[in-house]
Amino acid sequence: MLPSRASVVVAGGGPAGYMAAIAAAEAGATGLLILEATPEPLHKVRISGGGRCNVTHACWDPRALVGHYPRGGQALRGPFSRFATGDTVAWFAEHGLELVEEADGRLFPRSNRSSSVVDTLRRAARMAGVLSVEGQALQAAETLEGGGFRLRLRGGGQLHADRLVLATGSHPSGLRIAEALGHGRVPPVPSLFTLALEPHPLASLAGVVADPVVLELEPPSAAVVAVEGRRRGERHRQRGPLLITHWGFSGPATLRLSAFAARDLRQWGYRAQLRIDWTGGLDPAELEARFRAVRLEQARRQLGTARPWASLGRRLWLHLLEACEVDGGQRWADLGRNQQRDLMTALRDSRYAIKGRGPFGEEFVTAGGIPLGEVNLATMESRRQEGLFLAGEILDVDGVTGGFNFQHCWSSGWLAGQALAGS
């Protein structure tokens, strides 16, 4: 049953909305109502992390944490200094859910099931006295003289709220309502995607992981540099594991690159030049020293069977030999000066033409939303409209893959909740 008035209406039953409502109620606020458009709140939590929900990441220092947010960045220092990853772990523990860290720093529920996270949030909301109404979408919000909002719902219902939290994620309805209340919007673009190659010279290596590599992304041509005003030579750079797929490149380094370069890639029509340093960033002198050492120590062995270093994938090495027209049956002792130069160039500076986006990774987020400058980041209250609060992905904040997107939801939701209880 939908009440005709509520002290606080939270539009959007996602992680940010739930955290805002629970935190407010637990800190003493009453009359909280979550309005969720679909029949299933917390849907993205349920499908996240391949059904396991990567709740947050073991990056405990707010100064380091902000480096994982292509949009948000340093502006999040304040919010994270009040509620960061350690607080998330403690919060879930206090609410009966233990989070477990994996080797790469991602934190998952001990059950390895996202339903545990959904159940924890729903139970906490119920116990704190938060009312949740599903299948009710907020369509419009008008301010009332003397404060508060008249809310119109899709399907004709209405109610009054003293304060309103917009936690509608990247859904256009929330952004439209915020705009009507005086907010601007940074246009949305996709983030966290893989990169497609055409032609794909490495197609036969699909499934190979190279770790670490250095990736550098540049515009497809100098003309684009001139149009979009980036300084010539300025590049997006990432270091980490790369997965070669049958369409191009995936893996953590690629996803991170796509996130930090999301806006540029959109502007370039998802065409770009990708430079791969398969050595992971060795300088030319170090690489030359390695070649010298293998030539001495493995002089009689064939190039195809002895790689310049052990962790360089065998299939990748054979591919590079072939691309440089060097016979894998040749002995290291017979490697010519020009052949060595070509191989070193291929290892440090292979170039590939990116011709589009590949499929999304496990996580998908949108860059863009309400500019952070329009929000008081201590309280998440709008600077444009008193009584309006904003939390989660509706803001122009997005993180790289690994639990950082949920972390921002927990942090911004918790801050909004504290402020709602205090005001």
Ligand SMILES: Cc1cc2nc3c(=O)[nH]c(=O)nc-3n(C[C@H](O)[C@H](O)[C@H](O)COP(=O)(O)OP(=O)(O)OC[C@H]3O[C@@H](n4cnc5c(N)ncnc54)[C@H](O)[C@@H]3O)c2cc1C
């Ligand atoms: C497949 C997938 C996997 C992911 N995995 C991870 C992961 O493992 N770790 C991680 O950190 N991030 C992950 N993410 C990203 C993460 O899910 C989002 O960043 C996060 O859900 C954003 O939370 P939110 O509460 O801001 O918005 P949402 O989760 O989008 O919730 C918004 C809610 O508002 C509702 N709504 C929209 N408009 C209205 C309206 N007008 N009225 C009422 N209700 C409305 C929606 O139905 C929705 O339930 C994943 C995303 C996807 C798509």
